[in-house]
Amino acid sequence: MPDSAYFLPAALLLGIPFLTFFLLWLGGKSLNSTAGYLGTAATIAGLIISFRYADPATLHIVKFNWLVIGNRVIELSFRFDRLTCIMLAIVHFVAALVQIYSVSYMHGDKNLHRYFAFLQLFLFSMVGIVLAGSLLVMYMFWELVGLSSYLLIGFWYFKKRTVWAAQKAFVLNRIGDAAFLTGILMLFYYTGSTDFEVIPGKLWELSPGLVTAIGLCLFGGCMGKSAQFPLSGWLPDAMEGPTPVSALIHAATMVAAGIFLLARISFMLTFEARLVILAIGTITMLTGAIKAINEWDIKRVLAYSTMSQLGLMVVAVGFGSWQTAMFHLATHAFFKAGLFLSAGSVIHAVTPSEDNTAFDPQNMRSMGGLKKSLPITFLCFSICAAALAGLPFFSGFLSKDAIITEGFLWAREVGPLAYIFPLIVVFSAGLTAYYMTRQVWLVFFGEKRYSGTQSVHPHESPATMWIPMVLLAALSLFIWFSFNPINASGWFLHFLDPTESAHLFWVPILASGTTLLFIFLAYREISSQDPFKIASAESKTNLFEKININWLRDYSQDRYFIIPFAAIAGYFKKLEARAIDSFVEFIAKGSVVAAHVISWIDRNVVDGGVNLTVYTIRSAGNAARGLQNGKIQSYYLVTITGVFLLVLWLFFA
Structure with a gap:
């Protein structure tokens, strides 16, 4: 039933960021000095409201009549439940820390009012998704998240690469959103509603195949927002935006929306749909992990890591456990935000004091030995990296352990071949540990590879930057999610109310x-003569560029959107030359051969038959005419022959 008592919190949670967005946008550059504080205060107010009205044990719904189509009334509904409580707390908390961090990180930018206004629009959109009580309402805010992410990624619009990265994110997300909208329209057509409270009672009227199709269409929205194969190409390029934006997008907002959607529609996902979801999540998880191993940009390593971890969450949904997916989403939000903010601190520390286009402050080959210069950043980065790698006593270990456990339990029910999926998850977790060890060493250990650049003077970030990093690192410890460091079935997982909670002692x-x-293995590579092939990496990069093996990673100034179309055109050219042209040539040669065969038949069979008939009739006529010649002896011969034949006939008859 609608709950009027929750109208106020719904209005405040949506109204505060939306009004703050308009205030900062319309206030212009005069608010540059205070924009960060206003945005942070608005976000903290939303966090307080989220805790004040948190009631996870009870479902509260707020509904409004929007419009009428025929006999159908379309409502705008918002809901407060267990999932809402978790997501509101995570989104507001991480957004508040990101904005505090941004005050120092973005200091001196001439458009700070616009930056913080876009952050508030982004927060408004994400809160709308979290509060949505129907797929229709969720889709409205879903599109707003796409718009606000486009604005934030392309914040530095005077840089071509940044604008192209924003365009790429926008275009690829529209593909997924088209599938999402298709699923919503199908659901509305067959059930007459998109409300989460109404749909479960209507699904039994639909055929299993139709439910599977609708579920996969809705999953298309997750593929776009949560960067799943094959729509994952936008995520690494989104690093062209400001680093705090990357932390916000990758930790608790945009990319988390897809996983949140799957949690909301989990009751609609049939076994067949979950198999498809499991396969796509597995491909994404492995692809992201493998690409992270070969990347040198400090932020892009974390971007590919996010892609891999999102794939892991999708895999958990494929196992039939959206609870463990949300568990990993919660832990990932803190340690991944901490990693991005720590990476921003590193970039801030090694950025040349003078303009130096030859030095790339994001290239890990230009770092090394920063442990002593950045002790707080090193500590925060190491803790968050340990959580991401899944080491014991850190939060990531618990959530990954929960997913792996669910995977083996699922495989036990499905059959022997299904065990390959949880084993791939374990292998992917190992790859994560490898590339994070690689990254920590490249950034903080080894020789100081920036020492040849005189204008680089590493220094620790100010308190407004490292305090959010410390808080996020502290939240990456196990104690906040389970009192037992090696048992994932702690209070947080039980808070998510799983259908069953099991612990396999051998999984940890x-x-x-x-x-x-x-x-x-990473340590062995560290001790080698050329750790992680730093010296030979440039030649490998050039080789990849020559053979154009991965156009999704190319965001060059001249070739960006042309590359995929050129690749597609090349494939079509080969298809035309090898298949279509060959087929046409085959038809042409076949036609010539058939024409020769038909010509021979016409000359020798058709014309031959006609000529034979004419020849036979003419010969018979000539023979008959030869006998009718007026000579008596010829007539006697014919008569005797006839009598002889008649006698033979009578004799043998």
Whole structure:
């Protein structure tokens, strides 16, 4: 039933960021000095409201009549439940820390009012998705998230690469959103509603195949927002935006929206739909992890890591456990935001004091030995990296352990071949440990590879930057999610109310052993003569560029959107030359051969038959005419022959 008591919190949670957006946007540059504080205060107010009205044990719904189509009344509904409580707290908390961090990180930018206004629009959109009580309402805010992410990624609009990255994110997300909208329209057509409270009672009227199709269409929205294969190409390029924006997008807002959607529609996902989701999540998880191993940009490593971790969350949904997916989303929000903010601190520390276009402050080959210069950043980065790698006593270990456990339980029910999926998850966790060990060493250990650049003077970030990093690092410890550091079935997972909670004692051993093995492999690489092939990396990059093996990573100034179309045109050219032209040539040669065969038949069979008939008739006529010649002896011969034949006939008859 609608709950009028929750009209006020719904209005405040949506109204505060929306009004703050208009205030900062219309206030112009005169608000540059106070924009960060106003945005942070508005976000903290939303966080307080979220805690004040948190009631996870009870469902509260707020509804409004929007319009009438025929006999159908379309309502705008908002809901407060267990999922809402978790997401509101995470979104507001991370957004508040990101804005505090941005006050120093973005200091001196001439358009700070616009930056913080876009952050508030982004927050408004994400809160709308979290509060949505129907797929229709969610879709409205879903599109607003796409718009606000486009604005934030392309904030530095005077840079071509930044604008192209924003365009790429926008275009690829529209593809997924088209599938999402298709699923919503199908659901509305067959059930007459998109409300989360109404749909479960209507699904039994639909055929299983139709429910599967609708579920996969809705999953298309997740593929776009949460960067799943094959729509994952926008996520690494989104790093062209400001680093705090990357932290916000990757941690608790835009990319989390897809996982939140899957949690909301989990009751609609049939076994067949979950198999497809599982396959796509597995491909995304492995692809992101493998690409992170070969990347040198400090932010793009984390971007590919996010892509891989989102794939892991999708895999959890494929296992039939949206609860563990949300568990990992919560832990990932804190340690991934901490990693991005720490990466921003590193970039801030090694940025040349003078203009130096030859030095790239994001290239890890230009770093090394920063541990002593950035002790707080090093500590925060290491803690968050350990959580991402899944080491014991950190939050990531618990959430990954929960997903792996669910995977083995699912495989036990499905069959022997299904065990390959949880084993791939374990292997992917090992890859994560490898590339995070690689990144920590490249940034903070080894020789100081920036020492040849005189204008680089590493220094620790100000308190407004490292305090958010410290808080996020502290929240990456196990204690906030389970009092037992090796048992994922703690209070947080039970808070999500899983259908069943199991603990396989050997899963932590297997996961920890795999993680330590890959860390050891990374350590062996560290001790080699050319660790991680730093010296030969440039030649490899050039080789990749020559063969154009990965156009999704190319955001050059001249070739950006042309590359995929050129690749597609090349494939079509080969198809035309090898298939279509060959087929046409085959038809042409076949036609010539058939024409020769038909010509021979016409000359020798058709014309031959006609000529034979004419010849036979003419010969018979000539023979008959030869007998009718007026000579008596010829007539006697004919008569005797006839009599002889008649006698033979009578004799044998």
